[in-house]
Amino acid sequence: MLGTGREILAVVGLGSLCAGxxxxxxxxxxxxxxxxDAKGLAAGxxxxxxxxxxxxxxxxxxxxELKKQPALVIFxxxxxxxxxxxxxxxIQKIQAELKAAGFQILAVSPDAPEKAGETAQKxxxxxxxxxxxxxxxxxxxxxxxxxDEGTIEKYKKYKLDLxxxxxxxxxxxxxxVGSDGKVLFxxxxxxxxxxxxxxxxxxxxxxxxxxxxxEEKTEGK
Numbered sequence: 001m002l003g004t005g006r007e008i009l010a011v012v013g014l015g016s017l018c019a020g021x022x023x024x025x026x027x028x029x030x031x032x033x034x035x036x037d038a039k040g041l042a043a044g045x046x047x048x049x050x051x052x053x054x055x056x057x058x059x060x061x062x063x064x065e066l067k068k069q070p071a072l073v074i075f076x077x078x079x080x081x082x083x084x085x086x087x088x089x090x091i092q093k094i095q096a097e098l099k100a101a102g103f104q105i106l107a108v109s110p111d112a113p114e115k116a117g118e119t120a121q122k123x124x125x126x127x128x129x130x131x132x133x134x135x136x137x138x139x140x141x142x143x144x145x146x147x148d149e150g151t152i153e154k155y156k157k158y159k160l161d162l163x164x165x166x167x168x169x170x171x172x173x174x175x176x177v178g179s180d181g182k183v184l185f186x187x188x189x190x191x192x193x194x195x196x197x198x199x200x201x202x203x204x205x206x207x208x209x210x211x212x213x214x215e216e217k218t219e220g221k
Contacts, residue, residue: 043185047066055117068179073175112133185208
């Protein structure tokens, strides 16, 4: 299901991974105990310096890649989640329009690199899927939370083992990030069944008008 959630728009030029950690008063530096408490970064915030892994297991420096091209950064729960797979497929539909607006697409999950590769292949996705097995990106974007005991037991019955991430997940979210690392637009929804509409992403991307696109237009005059 696609729909609305928390969003902010601005047009601006782990021993164990979760154990013993909780959000401070300002939400910095930990793992939320509920998805509702994982508020996410706000417009104008600078994303943290992060090194993720590609599906091929290669290091991916987020800041370095953003300097090359602004990005739509998607956080999803994993390739095991049907709602995530549906959303990733929806994002694929607007890849060309996002590219025209100056944005690449990066999708991040706690999945291991090989699992990210499987998700990309099965979904026929033409953009970059990244592995965040340590949840460093999820924590850095203030999206990480720990599943409650009831949900953990339910998932175990489904034979879904998330123990490698200590039963922590990111709140599904979408961010437009500029080449300077600043958040231009952010959307997160603690209800994993609800995702942002493509139309809102495109509207925000066109409003943001990132620098590389502006320079291209200027040079073409």
